[in-house]
Amino acid sequence: MAALLTGRGLRCERDGRLLFDALDLDIEGGAIVELTGPNGSGKTTLLRCLAGLTGDFDGSVERFAPISYIGHRGGLNAQLTPLENLRWYAAVEGAPASAAMLQALLEQVGLAGCALTPCQQLSAGQQRRAALARLGFVSAPLWLLDEPLTALDESGCALVRDLLQAHRAAGGAAVCATHQPLQLANVQHTPLGAAA
Amino acid sequence: MWQRHPSVSRAFAAQLRRDLTIAFRAPGELVNPLMFYIMGIALFPLGVGPGAERLAEMAPGVLWVLALLSTLLSLDSLFRRDFDDGTLEQLVLNVDPLFTGVLAKVLAHWLVTGLPLAILSPVAALLLFLPASAVPTLVAALLLGTPILSLLGAVGAALTVALKRGGLLLTLITLPLYVPVLILGAGAVAAQINGVDPAAQLAWLASILALMLTLTPFAAALALRVSLE
Numbered sequence: 351m352a353a354l355l356t357g358r359g360l361r362c363e364r365d366g367r368l369l370f371d372a373l374d375l376d377i378e379g380g381a382i383v384e385l386t387g388p389n390g391s392g393k394t395t396l397l398r399c400l401a402g403l404t405g406d407f408d409g410s411v412e413r414f415a416p417i418s419y420i421g422h423r424g425g426l427n428a429q430l431t432p433l434e435n436l437r438w439y440a441a442v443e444g445a446p447a448s449a450a451m452l453q454a455l456l457e458q459v460g461l462a463g464c465a466l467t468p469c470q471q472l473s474a475g476q477q478r479r480a481a482l483a484r485l486g487f488v489s490a491p492l493w494l495l496d497e498p499l500t501a502l503d504e505s506g507c508a509l510v511r512d513l514l515q516a517h518r519a520a521g522g523a524a525v526c527a528t529h530q531p532l533q534l535a536n537v538q539h540t541p542l543g544a545a546a
Numbered sequence: 547m548w549q550r551h552p553s554v555s556r557a558f559a560a561q562l563r564r565d566l567t568i569a570f571r572a573p574g575e576l577v578n579p580l581m582f583y584i585m586g587i588a589l590f591p592l593g594v595g596p597g598a599e600r601l602a603e604m605a606p607g608v609l610w611v612l613a614l615l616s617t618l619l620s621l622d623s624l625f626r627r628d629f630d631d632g633t634l635e636q637l638v639l640n641v642d643p644l645f646t647g648v649l650a651k652v653l654a655h656w657l658v659t660g661l662p663l664a665i666l667s668p669v670a671a672l673l674l675f676l677p678a679s680a681v682p683t684l685v686a687a688l689l690l691g692t693p694i695l696s697l698l699g700a701v702g703a704a705l706t707v708a709l710k711r712g713g714l715l716l717t718l719i720t721l722p723l724y725v726p727v728l729i730l731g732a733g734a735v736a737a738q739i740n741g742v743d744p745a746a747q748l749a750w751l752a753s754i755l756a757l758m759l760t761l762t763p764f765a766a767a768l769a770l771r772v773s774l775e
Binding site: 401402403404405406417419421422423424425426427428429430434437438439441442443444468 | 552553556557559560561564567568571572627628630631632633635636637638639640641647774775
């Protein structure tokens with residue numbers, strides 16, 4: 351399998367605290383990496399380094415494929431409906447976005463009835479589902495997901511597992527920062543927080 | 547997996563549509579700068595006295611200073627909400643090239659602040675006894691000048707978006723940059739009142755607009771990346 355991302359000698363300090371040091375990462379197609387560690391151990395920081403959102407770290411990250419990042423803030427505007435948010439993502443992604451397709455994606459994440467409700471009126475779990483809905487059309491082979499299971503119920507967690515399985519089967523890879531175990535087979539564990 | 551066909555024009559249109567939809571979902575925020583503009587101007591006859599001559603003399607400057615301040619009032623929200631809800635990260639990661647997304651956001655900002663302000667300005671001019679012959683020049687100068695205010699303001703807003711209380715810094719960064727626009731804009735209106743052709747000032751405003759249109763989207767895009775670090 352081709353490498354999608356490599357990180358070499360990653361080291362990051364925040365406010366005088368060493369988050370990770372001499373961290374090597376090799377992410378190949380089909381891999382699912384579970385980043386674990388206590389609160390404040392640098393999981394989100396590492397994801398942001400990998401995504402290219404911050405350059406404030408030592409070491410090198412090489413990205414060989416487009417990435418799709420979903421942060422702990424879902425990237426949904428509270429005034430807009432899930433459908434409108436999704437339509438914007440589809441447009442910047444260059445994905446086809448007929449109303450029927452987007453509606454089908456929302457149905458897939460169990461939000462068929464809320465497509466026209468502003469996101470601010472949705473529950474935390476529903477908002478997370480709405481944020482995850484766009485994984486249905488992203489073509490980026492590498493997903494970086496920050497706490498994808500937070501606020502989700504049992505069926506929501508199953509949904510994330512299904513999305514990850516399908517993505518893996520199609521040759522994609524994912525890095526998930528999470529506190530709840532993903533409960534998937536063949537997951538690489540990368541614990542953080544040992545350096546501190 | 548669906549095929550990826552990113553198109554700059556489609557992303558631009560989607561960004562514009564998104565920001566306009568958000569603006570019209572919160573009409574309170576939309577009318578705030580306009581109310582500030584009209585009410586600020588309405589205070590001058592009360593404070594200075596209703597003498598038509600004295601007010602008319604001050605009118606070009608007052609109309610432009612209030613335009614500057616009401617634009618400033620609306621700037622902080624340009625990127626703030628997107629920063630708070632995580633959309634800004636997605637904008638930086640997904641919109642390629644980023645400056646087109648910034649340009650769409652600035653255009654949306656101008657359409658809901660600068661444009662209505664220029665349209666409302668004849669009413670404001672009436673309050674200050676601006677000679678009717680100078681009103682077309684005022685509207686023309688505002689139509690050329692307010693997009694410059696939005697463009698320059700976007701750079702300041704992008705630089706300060708990550709700060710909890712960026713308002714003061716935003717003012718300090720942006721207001722000095724607004725000075726040329728103020729001088730040229732008020733100068734055009736004053737020239738018209740004094741019977742001088744305002745073409746020179748308007749041409750200067752137009753050329754600054756062209757320059758800012760080409761430079762500030764890049765600067766603001768760069769500033770956004772820095773702010774997200």
